[in-house]
Amino acid sequence: MLFDPKPKVKREDIFDREEELKKVMDSIKNYPITLILGIRRVGKSSVLRVALNESDAIGIYIDARKLYMNVSGWITKDELKRELESALLNLKPKILKSLQSYFNLAKFSIKGFELSFREKSLADILENLNEFGEDRNKLIVLAFDEAQYLRFYGTKGGREFLALVAHAYDNLPNIHFVLTGSEIGLLHDFLGFENYEALLFGRIYNEITIEPFTREKSIEFLKKGFDEANLKVSEWELKKAVDVLDGIPGWLVEYGFHYLHSNDPQKALEYTMKKARQSILEELKELERRSKRYTLILKAVALGFNRWEKIKEYLETHSGRITNARFSSLLKNLERMSWIKSELKDGKKVYSMTDPVIERVLRE
Ligand code: ADP
Numbered sequence: 001m002l003f004d005p006k007p008k009v010k011r012e013d014i015f016d017r018e019e020e021l022k023k024v025m026d027s028i029k030n031y032p033i034t035l036i037l038g039i040r041r042v043g044k045s046s047v048l049r050v051a052l053n054e055s056d057a058i059g060i061y062i063d064a065r066k067l068y069m070n071v072s073g074w075i076t077k078d079e080l081k082r083e084l085e086s087a088l089l090n091l092k093p094k095i096l097k098s099l100q101s102y103f104n105l106a107k108f109s110i111k112g113f114e115l116s117f118r119e120k121s122l123a124d125i126l127e128n129l130n131e132f133g134e135d136r137n138k139l140i141v142l143a144f145d146e147a148q149y150l151r152f153y154g155t156k157g158g159r160e161f162l163a164l165v166a167h168a169y170d171n172l173p174n175i176h177f178v179l180t181g182s183e184i185g186l187l188h189d190f191l192g193f194e195n196y197e198a199l200l201f202g203r204i205y206n207e208i209t210i211e212p213f214t215r216e217k218s219i220e221f222l223k224k225g226f227d228e229a230n231l232k233v234s235e236w237e238l239k240k241a242v243d244v245l246d247g248i249p250g251w252l253v254e255y256g257f258h259y260l261h262s263n264d265p266q267k268a269l270e271y272t273m274k275k276a277r278q279s280i281l282e283e284l285k286e287l288e289r290r291s292k293r294y295t296l297i298l299k300a301v302a303l304g305f306n307r308w309e310k311i312k313e314y315l316e317t318h319s320g321r322i323t324n325a326r327f328s329s330l331l332k333n334l335e336r337m338s339w340i341k342s343e344l345k346d347g348k349k350v351y352s353m354t355d356p357v358i359e360r361v362l363r364e
């Protein structure tokens with residue numbers, strides 16, 4: 001169902017994205033590392049999961065954000081292993097059964113759904129998986145959703161994770177990685193492909209960006225979702241919803257979902273904005289733990305202050321003086337986390353919000 005608010009896993013539940021799916025599936029096959037980038041709620045997890053389902057490769061899906069949320073402080077090796085175990089247990093029993101001998105574990109019971117890697121290193125586990133892949137002539141795809149959270153793996157800013165990826169890249173040809181990220185600059189900085197001091201420097205990777213739907217596509221998407229539910233909704237209503245919600249599938253699905261339950265377009269839009277407000281406030285709370293000033297800066301940009309000086313002025317009227325260096329670093333961080341974007345106009349940087357719904361919520 002198109003208006004199901006969970007990430008999609010089956011092709012028939014996903015609207016459009018033919019091109020993106022093809023790109024991801026080709027990339028999974030041909031590149032050792034694939035990045036899927038795009039702002040929150042644009043559909044990265046959905047495209048990833050459908051691609052893993054459709055591909056010939058054996059896909060192993062791990063949600064790095066969930067992994068991070070489950071721990072206090074650092075993600076440990078044992079936690080990552082546990083996540084990997086449960087991801088493997090989601091594989092088809094037939095594959096799991098034939099994997100068994102490769103792991104060479106004393107404790108491996110498929111019937112009781114038990115699999116314990118306690119005595120194995122992660123590098124060993126990857127080597128076993130690679131060997132299995134070689135014998136079966138299959139690629140093993142390790143997919144880490146919201147991979148920027150893996151910078152919290154171990155105590156060295158995620159270096160041990162990157163070392164693992166580098167090891168697999170150099171030695172385990174049947175293992176490929178897919179990493180998604182909503183915080184695009186952060187993910188790039190973490191992986192460090194362009195940083196000659198970083199572990200993954202110079203490695204080959206392919207990048208696919210998922211963009212929001214165009215206005216036409218957004219309207220078509222809503223229409224198709226309502227058709228699916230046998231509901232007639234006037235073109236005018238759809239346009240009005242898209243005026244407010246723009247082309248981010250996550251918000252459009254929310255709207256469709258509420259419409260189906262309330263049968264009232266006005267209410268559905270109100271609910272959607274209310275839900276949006278809640279999620280955005282949650283996300284801002286996470287940001288504010290790092291600096292209270294982030295929200296004020298975002299508010300300034302949402303209100304239309306789009307130049308460095310103007311945003312700084314707004315911030316200083318609301319929270320006191322700040323040094324240029326400190327302010328620049330906060331602004332840059334918001335851009336790295338994809339809350340805002342910048343472009344050059346007449347040689348000067350102009351800032352704007354990446355998500356029009358967040359912009360609307362912050363303007364209230
Ligand atoms: P992301 O991983 O980028 O944050 P998700 O894949 O979780 O985004 O998608 C956000 C929401 O939008 C989910 O409810 C998902 O079902 C829906 N969605 C995203 N893309 C599509 C699509 N192409 N067709 C239908 N629903 C989609």
Ligand code: MG
Pocket residue numbers: 044045046145
């Ligand atoms: Mg996601």
